[in-house]
Amino acid sequence: MVKPDWIGYALGAGALAAGLLAVTSRRILRAAIYLLFSLLALAGLYFWMQLEFMAAVQIIIYVGGIVVLILFSIFLTHQTDELLPLAGTVQRFGAALVVLSGGIGIFWLLRAVPPSRPDAAAPSVHEIGKALLSIEDTGMALPFEAITLLLLAAMVGCIVLALKDRTTPS
Amino acid sequence: MxxxxxxxxxxxxxxxxxxxxxxxxxxxxxxxxIITQEYPDVPPRLAERFRGEVVMPHNENNEHRCTGCTACELACPNGTIKIITKYEITPDGKKKKALDKFIYHLELCTMCNLCIIACPTDAIKMSQAFEHSVFDRSQLIKILNKPGSRLMEGVE
Amino acid sequence: MISLEFILQSVDRWLRDRLGHEVAVAVEYVLVGLFVILFFAVLGLVLVFMERKVSAWMQVRLGPNRVGPGGTLQTLADTIKLVSKEGLTPAGADRFLFNLAPVLMIVVSMLLLAPIAFARNVQLWDINIGVLYVSAISSVSVLAVLIAGWSSNNKYSLLGAMRSGAQIVSYELSAGLSVLTIVVLSGSLQVSQIIEAQQTGWWLFRGHVPVLVAMIIYLIAVTAETNRAPFDLAEAESELTAGFHTEYSGMRFALFFLAEYANVFVASAIGAILFLGGWMPLHLGNWDAFNRIMDWIPSSIWFFAKTFFFIFVIMWFRWTFPRLRIDQLLELEWKYLLPLGIVNLLVATTIAVAGWYF
Known part of the structure; x- marks a missing residue:
């Protein structure tokens, strides 16, 4: 498989540009769509790195789940032609500070730990499946179970919310 | 459940x-x-009760049965029929009312059949012709009695 | 023997001899892109014609029969009409998103074509997560519908998009569960390995009742995911004029239209690969003579025959059943298909672990 470096750089730049547009756009739905493109570019990066499982999961969860959820909540709460208010000075400086410190942090990290390409091929689906339920040192059984608990709690919460209407007659 | x-x-x-x-x-x-009728290629099978337009049948001597009584004109709910009468001199010298022009506005007709029911002499009937498209509306105003036609003997 | 694989290999060798490795690969990328676009155009023409004929015959009519021999050129004439029409953008619409939605829709459909095996060893991209890739990418198409509905600035479009969103997000689960049934039995996500696992017989025949149930659930779920009747609430013409693509006209409408049929094709092709063995010919146990005759039929014909069988079944659904109400739609998914799918998956897993399939 030919995978020149420039594709990776282009995808990274695309993700950054879409992210920048997402935070600067004043139309809320467009911001959500730019976020979608940023997430898609990240998935593309995973594909470029031949981490196909990761990329597919990124698309299913973030694009198919989170962005759809965001769009739904925008649909239910906003008017089409409403512009978002501009951010205040404090917010702007705060955001710039956070971005700058984050950037410096990542730069410092990259210098301290230079990135390297792993020689081994990306793990197969079999290995991922086994690792998810393995209870050995590198196993992921504990986080996996923790996530299932979290999801169970969320589902119970949903049912409780849905039931509320019936107990209180209006 | x-x-x-x-x-x-x-x-x-x-x-x-x-x-x-x-x-x-x-x-x-x-x-x-399959119930589709391929109409222009194959002549359509029309239902017996289908009404296309009002016609006035004439016999071989160019005679019709309309006395010009205007019963159909009165029966028509939307002024489709206009009858113009004239006075004819009969051979024995009497003046007699007769049909001059039976004007039929096809563009106004709703094919309700009331005129046919009203006619006391069965002079008009419904035909199944339905290809009425023309390029000018005035072509839809028809005179149903043929030129030179006259009342059939014995119809009062 | 001339097969699709042989033709492609000769083209590849010819290009490599003339141009060298790097350029040949680049040229092949371009050729594949052109192939996908051409394939979509032909697919649109064929499937729209097929749909009109099937619907006509099921409703005791004749269907298109004027343009060209037997009406075969009717869809071409319609396409020319659509392309030459004016593409309107309604006042107050978000121009950028309004133009983006149909393009996103069609690009998603094109991406879905990648892991489909058209014949023996003919596949655009034999990605190792095959069917997971398909369910991932197909979840993006709901976004195109949502964007189209919002950016049209029209209440019908918005309502259609909301319905479509709820519908696709729900039915994705059932489709995923029925795909998982086959993944469990085959032990792989990769399309080529799933087909290889059906060497001795298609899963439909080998997997007992669970595979049959999974196939029925899959067919219902993909009919819903492609927004086709009886699940076409997103574009219910009697209530919402045309739902999310009410405001679209001309070429942009044509893209939505094409994407619908492309999605039907992809869904049917995946169904054929999972349940009927893709390009794998029909093999019956030890009947060597019979098996050899079946092998003699080209693999691409097997693939397309199975795919078009599923397409026909989905069209059959559309022209038989009345549209569901939104609450019935969600009830069907959450109270019937999903619990049945989960139980079915458990049974299939038991069968796979115990090795009870043939």
Missing amino acids: TLKQYFRNIWDGMRSLAAGMRRTGYYFFHHKE
């Missing part, structure tokens, strides 16, 4: 859907039952 009912629902649903699919599947493979 009991568990039995739940599975009963699934079973009934599947069965009724399969019944529907069997019907459409049957039609899909039986092309002989």
Whole structure:
């Protein structure tokens, strides 16, 4: 498989540009769509790195789940032609500070730990499946179970919310 | 909902859907039952009761049965028919009212059949001609009695 | 023997001899892109014609029969009409998103074509997560519908998009569960390995009742995911004029239209690969003579025959069943298909672990 470096750089730049547009756009739905493109570019990066499982999961969860959820909540709460208010000075400086410190942090990290390409091929689906339920040192059984608990709690919460209407007659 | 009912629902649903699919599947493979009429190529099969326009039949001597009584004009709900009468001198020297022009506005007609019912002498009837498209509306105003035609003997 | 694989290999060798490795690969990328676009155009023409004929025959009519022999050129004439029409953008619409939605829709459909095996060893991209890739990418198409509905600035479009969103997000689960049934039995996500696992017989025949149930659930779920009747609430013409694509006209409408049929094709092709063995010919146990005759039929014909069988079944659904109400739609998914799918998956897993399939 030919995978020149420039594709990776282009995808990274695309993700950054879409992210920048997402935070600067004043139309809320467009911001959500730019976020979608940023997430898609990240998935593309995973594909470029031949981490196909990761990329597919990124698309299913973030694009198919989170962005759809965001769009739904925008649909239910906003008017089409409403512009978002501009951010205040404090917010702007705060955001710039956070971005700058984050950037410096990542730069410092990259210098301290230079990135390297792993020689081994990306793990197969079999290995991922086994690792998810393995209870050995590198196993992921504990986080996996923790996530299932979290999801169970969320589902119970949903049912409780849905039931509320019936107990209180209006 | 009991568990039995739940599975009963699934079973009934599947069965009724399969019944529907069997019907459409049957039609899909039986092309002989097709009801489409390929009209310009094949003359259409019209229903017996189909009404296309009002016509006035004439016999071979160019005689019609209309006395010009205007019963149809009065019966028409939207002024489709206009009858112009004239006075004819009969051979024995009497003046007699007769039909001059039977003007029929096809563009106004709703094919309600009331004029045909009203006619006391059965002078007009409905035909099945339906290809009425013309390029000018004025062409739809028709004079039903043929030029030079006269009342049939014996019709009063 | 001339097969699709042989033709492609000769083209590849010819290009490599003339141009060298790097350029040949680049040229092949371009050729594949052109192939996908051409394939979509032909697919649109064929499937729209097929749909009109099937619907006509099921409703005791004749269907298109004027343009060209037997009406075959009717869809071409319609396409020319659509392309030459004016593409309107309604006042107050978000121009950028309004133009983006149909393009996103069609690009998603094109991406879905990648892991489909058209014949023996003919596949655009034999990605190792095959069917997971398909369910991932197909979840993006709901976004195109949502964007189209919002940016049209029209209440019908918005309502259609909301319905479509709820519908696709729900039915994705059932489709995923029925795909998982086959993944469990085959032990792989990769399309080529799933087909290889059906060497001795298609899963439909080998996997007992669970595979049959999974196939029915899959067909219902993909009919819903492609927004086709009886699940076409997103574009219910009697209530919402045309739902999310009410405001679209001309070429942009044509893209939505094409994407619908492309999605039907992809869904049917995946179904054929999972349940009927893709390009794998029909093999019956030890009947060597019979098996050899079946092998003699080209693999691409097997693939397309199975795919078009599923397409026909989905069209059959559309022209038989009345549209569901939104609450019935969600009830069907959450109260019937999903629990049944989960139980079915458990049974299939038991069968796979115990090795009870043939």
